Amino acid sequence: MPNETSDPKLSEIDTMKSRLSVLLPGITLEWSEFRGQTRVICPANQLAKCLSAFREVGFDQLTDLTAVDLLEYGNADDRFEVVYCLLNVESGLRLIAKIYLNEPDLTIPSATPVWFGADWLEREVYDMYGIVFSGHPNFKRLLLPEEFQSFPLRKDYPVKGRGERHNFPVITRAES
Amino acid sequence: MPLELLESPDLDASKREGLWTLNFGPQHPATHTTLRLVLQLDGEMVIDAQPDIGFLHSGFEKLGEVLDFNQYVTIVDRMNYISPMANEIAWHHAVEKLMGIELTPRCTYIRTIFAELMRLHDHLLCLGACVLDLGGATAFMYAFNARETIYEICERASGQRFHTSYTRVGGLLYDVTDDWVAMVKDFVRNFPKVYKDFEGLVMKNRIFVERTRDVGVLSREEAIAGGATGPNARASGVTRDLRRDEPYLAYEDLDFDVCASQGGDCYARFQVRMMEMLESIKIIRQAIDKLPQGPIFAGDTGKAGIPDKKEVYRSIEGLIHHFENIMPNRQMPAPKESIYAATESPNGELGYYIVGDGTFRAYRARTRPPSLLHFALFSRLIRGCMLSDVVAVLGSINIIAAELDR
Numbered sequence: 001m002p003n004e005t006s007d008p009k010l011s012e013i014d015t016m017k018s019r020l021s022v023l024l025p026g027i028t029l030e031w032s033e034f035r036g037q038t039r040v041i042c043p044a045n046q047l048a049k050c051l052s053a054f055r056e057v058g059f060d061q062l063t064d065l066t067a068v069d070l071l072e073y074g075n076a077d078d079r080f081e082v083v084y085c086l087l088n089v090e091s092g093l094r095l096i097a098k099i100y101l102n103e104p105d106l107t108i109p110s111a112t113p114v115w116f117g118a119d120w121l122e123r124e125v126y127d128m129y130g131i132v133f134s135g136h137p138n139f140k141r142l143l144l145p146e147e148f149q150s151f152p153l154r155k156d157y158p159v160k161g162r163g164e165r166h167n168f169p170v171i172t173r174a175e176s
Numbered sequence: 177m178p179l180e181l182l183e184s185p186d187l188d189a190s191k192r193e194g195l196w197t198l199n200f201g202p203q204h205p206a207t208h209t210t211l212r213l214v215l216q217l218d219g220e221m222v223i224d225a226q227p228d229i230g231f232l233h234s235g236f237e238k239l240g241e242v243l244d245f246n247q248y249v250t251i252v253d254r255m256n257y258i259s260p261m262a263n264e265i266a267w268h269h270a271v272e273k274l275m276g277i278e279l280t281p282r283c284t285y286i287r288t289i290f291a292e293l294m295r296l297h298d299h300l301l302c303l304g305a306c307v308l309d310l311g312g313a314t315a316f317m318y319a320f321n322a323r324e325t326i327y328e329i330c331e332r333a334s335g336q337r338f339h340t341s342y343t344r345v346g347g348l349l350y351d352v353t354d355d356w357v358a359m360v361k362d363f364v365r366n367f368p369k370v371y372k373d374f375e376g377l378v379m380k381n382r383i384f385v386e387r388t389r390d391v392g393v394l395s396r397e398e399a400i401a402g403g404a405t406g407p408n409a410r411a412s413g414v415t416r417d418l419r420r421d422e423p424y425l426a427y428e429d430l431d432f433d434v435c436a437s438q439g440g441d442c443y444a445r446f447q448v449r450m451m452e453m454l455e456s457i458k459i460i461r462q463a464i465d466k467l468p469q470g471p472i473f474a475g476d477t478g479k480a481g482i483p484d485k486k487e488v489y490r491s492i493e494g495l496i497h498h499f500e501n502i503m504p505n506r507q508m509p510a511p512k513e514s515i516y517a518a519t520e521s522p523n524g525e526l527g528y529y530i531v532g533d534g535t536f537r538a539y540r541a542r543t544r545p546p547s548l549l550h551f552a553l554f555s556r557l558i559r560g561c562m563l564s565d566v567v568a569v570l571g572s573i574n575i576i577a578a579e580l581d582r
Contacts, residue, residue: 064544066540085516085529119552143229159239159242
C-alpha cells in the first residue's frame with residue numbers, strides 16, 4: 001500500500017526503476033538526479049534493448065532526441081552524448097536517457113520502431129553530428145542540403161563555417 | 177533537395193504508376209514562409225507527401241553556444257516569430273532552472289500575462305491566416321486588428337513591437353508601468369467582442385466547417401507516439417497541458433481549464449485554439465488583478481539580475497553589480513550540469529536542453545521545436561485527402577518555418 005506521507009512521484013520512480021531492472025537483467029544503468037529530473041546512463045551496445053524496455057514501462061512519447069559534442073567539455077572521457085527525453089503521457093513522468101559514443105564507431109540502432117516520432121529527430125542529429133542510426137526507414141540529411149560535407153554542430157566546426165555556400169551547385173533557369 | 181531523393185520509402189514502383197508529382201512551395205502563399213512539399217497525386221487525391229525543409233536554417237543552435245544566456249534571447253525570439261515572447265520565456269525558464277534561480281512574484285505574473293498574450297497572438301494568426309488561405313479574407317482582418325493591440329502592449333513594456341527581447345536571466349528588461357496595466361485591462365475588456373465576431377465569421381461558417389471537418393485526422397495513438405503536443409495533441413484527445421501538469425510561472429495560483437477535443441481533425445484543432453483563447457483571457461484577467469508589487473529581479477542580493485539603470489548610473493554599488501553581471505570573465509557561472517526544461521508555448525511543448533560548463537553561456541543549447549514534430553506528422557495526415565485540403569491541414573497544424581529550421 002502506498003504510504004500517505006510519501007511523494008507519489010518518488011514511489012513512481014522507484015517502481016519504474018525496479019521494473020526496469022527486471023526487464024533488463026545484467027545491464028547496469030547508472031541513475032542520477034538533478035533539480036528533480038531523473039537521468040539514466042545506458043550502455044551504448046545495449047541501446048535497442050534499453051529503448052524497448054523504456055517503452056515497456058510506460059514511456060510512450062519520445063519528447064526530444066539530441067546529441068552533445070563533448071570535445072571541449074572539461075575532462076569528459078567520451079566524444080558524443082546522445083540524449084533521449086522520454087515522457088509518460090498519462091502520469092507525466094519524465095526520464096532523460098543518455099548514451100556515450102566515441103569515434104570511429106558512430107552507429108547506433110534507430111528508435112523509430114519504438115516511437116515513430118524519432119524519424120526527423122534522428123535525421124537532424126545525423127545532419128548536425130554525423131551519428132548514424134541503423135534501421136531508420138528514410139535516412140538522409142534533414143535541414144542541410146545533400147551536398148553538404150561537414151557536421152556543423154560538432155565543436156571542431158567553426159562558427160563562421162567553411163565557405164560551403166560558395167561551393168553549392170548553381171542551377172540556371174535553363175537547366176531547371 | 178532533388179526530386180529523386182524525395183521519393184517516399186512507403187511507395188514502391190508498382191503503386192507509383194499513373195501518379196503525377198506536384199511540387200508545392202517553397203514559394204507559395206499558403207506555406208507562409210518557406211517550406212516545400214512534393215505531392216504524389218492520383219487525380220486530385222493525395223497519395224503521398226514528402227516534406228522538404230531547411231530553407232530557413234540559420235544555425236541558431238550554433239549561435240547559442242557562442243552568445244551568453246542574456247544575449248541569446250535576441251535569437252530565440254526569432255524562432256517562432258508569431259509569438260516571440262513565448263520563446264524568450266521558455267529559454268529563460270530553462271536557464272533559470274539550470275541555475276536554480278527563484279523568480280520574484282511580480283516577475284512571474286508579468287511573464288504569465290505575456291505568455292498568455294502570446295498565446296492569443298499565435299492562435300489569432302493561426303486561425304486568421306488559415307481562413308485566408310481557405311478563401312475568407314474578412315476574418316483575417318479581424319484577427320490582425322486584435323493582434324495590433326498586442327503589439328502595442330509589447331511595445332509599451334519593452335520598446336519593441338515584434339522582437340521584444342524582454343526577459344533576462346532572473347527577471348525582465350524593465351518593469352511595467354501603470355499605463356501598461358491599463359492597456360492590458362482595456363484589451364481584456366474588448367477581446368470578447370472580437371472573439372464573438374471571429375467565431376461568427378469562422379467557426380459557424382458552413383464553407384469553413386465543410387472544408388475542415390474530417391480532414392487530416394490525427395488519432396490519439398499517433399499523436400502520442402509521433403510527439404505531437406499542445407493544441408494539436410489536445411484536439412486528438414491527449415489532455416496534457418504543461419501549465420497544469422508541470423506548473424511553472426504563476427499558473428498554480430490561477431484558475432483555468434485545459435481545452436481538449438476528441439475529433440482529431442482540422443476543425444477540432446481550430447476549435448481547441450478558439451477555446452484556449454477564452455481561457456487565456458480568463459488567466460490574464462486574474463493575473464492583472466492580482467499583479468503583485470515588488471522587485472522584478474530575483475534575489476535580495478540581486479546577484480542574478482541586471483540592476484535598474486537608475487542604480488547603475490547613480491550609485492557605486494549598482495555600477496559594481498552591473499559590471500559583475502555583464503563582464504564575460506565575472507558573470508555568474510552555470511553549474512556543470514545539463515537540464516531539459518519545457519513550457520507550454522502556443523504551438524505545443526517548447527523545450528530547451530541546456531548543458532552548462534561553468535560559464536555564463538550554454539555549452540549546448542538545444543531547442544525542441546513543436547513545429548518540427550508536427551510537420552513530421554504531415555504526410556500521415558494528408559494521405560487520402562484532396563489537393564485542396566493540403567492548405568487546410570498545413571494551416572491547422574500551424575507550422576512556423578523559422579522554428580522548424582532554426
